[in-house]
Amino acid sequence: MASTGEHTVALLAGLPAEAAEAYTTDGSLDFDGNPALKNRTGGWRACRSILGTEFCYCLAFHGISFNLITYLTGVLGQSNVAAARNVSTWQATCFLMPLGGAVVADSYCGRYRTMVVSCFIGVAGMLMTALSAYLPLLVKNIVSSNIVPSQEFVLFLGLYMIAIGLGGLRPCLMSFGADQFDDGDPSERATKGSFFNWYIFNMNGASLISSTAIVWVQDHCGWALGLTIPAVVLAAGLSCLVAALRTYRFQRTRGSPLIRVCQVVVAAVRKCGIELPADSSLLYGMLEDGLAGVPRIDHTTDLQFFDKAAILVASDKEVEAAAAPARTSPWRLCVVTQVEEFKILVRMLPLWASVVFFYAVSAQVTSTFVEQGMAMDATVGSVRVPPASMSTFDILTIILLVPLYDRAFVPAARRLTGREKGISELQRIGAGLAMPVLAMASAALLETARLRAAPNSTSVLWQAPQYALMGVGEVLTTIGQLDFFYGQAPAAMKTVCTALGLLAIAAGGYLSSFLLTTVQWATATGGAPGWIPDDLNEGHLDRFFWMMAGLGCLNLIAFGSCARKYKSRKG
Known part of the structure; x- marks a missing residue:
């Protein structure tokens, strides 16, 4: 099958030059499947709706996630450890599902259909979470303790429906927005950078509103209303997405890069008993149709086992000699470029694993940090500050530092180092990995001081440094690792490598859940309350924070070792 670009070229071949210039040059199509006109599709006319959807989805998601720990402990009566574990596991699932969503979008349904269906599932899931809060109001004659199991079932059913919905939205929204700008048009290509800026601004702006306004509604007006608002907001986002349907530019599905990764492993295992040729030029180097337009990658000498995927055996040579229309199956024979793409992924895995711990600490922002705040004095003047709203300091720090980093730090560092980005991506990630150590140490010192003071007498504002x-x-770390994985990825694997960022967040959430379970198992023995009991005044949450700080130091050392050994890919 011809590529999208070839399809468009064929359709435009008979048009006069001036008429052809009115169409996009990147092979994008309009809603009717025809070449997209620049003055009727794409650009900001389409991206405003996409940004509106993104704002609504972030507002809705964070409107539930920021204060979920309070709902689980205060309404459903879960223990601190169980609630923190449930929140970490759910959030991790929310960041794991986009891998499946990306495969579905790239291989089968396309980004737009995937987003619409996912939005419907997300809205249904949020309505289910709201229903869990309405159940005691709808069934007033049942004892409250008897209704809790039903509330939990409905709540978690809704939460994991939301996770499935986000799995289709998260990987598609940003890339679908970028599709609205023609890379072949210099003016549109320059405008694409502004789209990414507004995308990140929207994300943090929505988080700020969620951590303040929606959390306040949940704490002061009740959970029924507080959980209904996110559902209504996401439904509004779905309306934004559908309303601008005819202004979008669409790209054809081209298959999933994840399948190509699996093909290398399978082909190498099938030929595990075959010796590699001494001359690497004998490896299969012909680019298949699916790799048309993809730059070749030179052969490297490490990870030689996977080079066996590119060995030509007798049956493969017969197919090539016959010049058969259907080439050898890629599950049996892969080109060198495809093998080298896989090797690049493998080389980045140790660095990726080091980043995972950062997100295990980040999971504490919406779990143990909130639980710590619930045991503190939340009154500031005459206003009660919901503990979950303290994450505002985290969000405000991001909103303030992103432009400062880009406009002030990078130019200053560039003059000192001569690097285009001021410092390397790995240096940026390393500096970021030191922050969780400091944050955990700050939280531990605060918890020690809180335990020594009178109960509920320490101001919750003392948590601001750890959030900041x-x-x-x-x-x-977050922006640095996305930049690193995208920059080091080969042209045909950009989506997969960028998705490693979401996978790191998911793995960090699962790691947090594992650590919390292990700590509870190891410390709550023989009738002891453990480090994280329901009443934190009887526990030692500070020891948990010190443990995380120590693990963070070890993780930083491991990252430094991996970073020194890593050979950066150029070109």
């Missing part, structure tokens, strides 16, 4: 430190870490 995590915000600094996110500016350095």
Whole structure:
């Protein structure tokens, strides 16, 4: 099958030059499947709706996630450890599902259909979470303790429906927005950078509103209303997405890069008993149709086992000699470029694993940090500050530091180092990985002071430094690792490598859940309350924070070792 670009070229071949210039040059199509006109599709006319949807989805998601720990402990009566574990596991699932969503969008349904269906599932899931809060109001004659199991079932059913919905939205919204700008048009290509800026601004702006306004509604006006608002907001986002249908530009599905990764592993295992040729030029180097337009990658000498996927055996040579229309199956024979793409992924895995711990600490922002705040004095003057709203300091730090980093730090560092970005991506990530250590140390010192003071007498505002430190870490590590994975990825694997960022967040959430379970198992023995009991005044949450700080130091050392050994890919 011809590529999208070839399809468009064929359709435009008979048009006069001036008429052809009115169409996009990147092979994008309009809603009717025809070449997209620049003055009727794409650009900001389409991206305003996409940004509106993104704002609504972030507002809705964070409107539930920021204060979920309070709902689980205060309404459903879960223990601190169980609630923190449930929140971490759910959030991790929310960041794991986009991998499946990306495969569905790239291989089968396309980004737009995937987003619409996912939005419907997300809205249904949020309505289910709201129903869990309405159940005691609808069934007034049942004892409250008897209704809790039903509330939990409905709540978690809704939460994991939301996770499935986000799985289709998260990987598609940003890339679908970028599709609205023609890379072949210099003016549109320059405007694409502004789209990414507004995308990140929207994300943090929505988080700020969620951590203040929606959390306040949940704490002061009740959970029924507080959980209904996110559902209504996401439904509004779905309306924004559908309303501008005819202004969008669409790209054809081209298959999932994840399948190509699996093909290398399978082909190498099938030929595990075959010796590699001494001359690497004998490896299969012909680019298949699916790799048309993809730059070749030179052969490297490490990870030689996977080079066996490119060995030509007798049956493969017969197919090539016959010049058969259907080439050898890629599950049996892969080109060198495809093998090298896989090797690049493998080389980045140790660095990716080091980043995972950062997100295990980030998971504390919406779990143990909130639980710590619930045991503190939340009154500031005459106003009661919901503990979950303290994450505002995290968000404000990000909003303030992103432009400062880009406009002030990078130019200053560039003059000192001569690097285009001021410092390397790995240096940026490393600096960010030091922030969780400082944040955990700050939280531990605060908890020690809180335990020594009178109960509920320590102001919740003392948590601001630990939230701000995590915000600094996110500016350095989160953006740095996305930049690193995208920059080091080969042309045909950009989506997969960028998705490693979401997978790191998911793995960090699961790691947090594992650590919380292990700590509870190891410390709550023989009738002891453990480090994280329901009444934190009887526990030692400070020891948990010190443990995380120590693990963070070890993780930073491991990252430094991996970073020194990593050979950066150029070109």
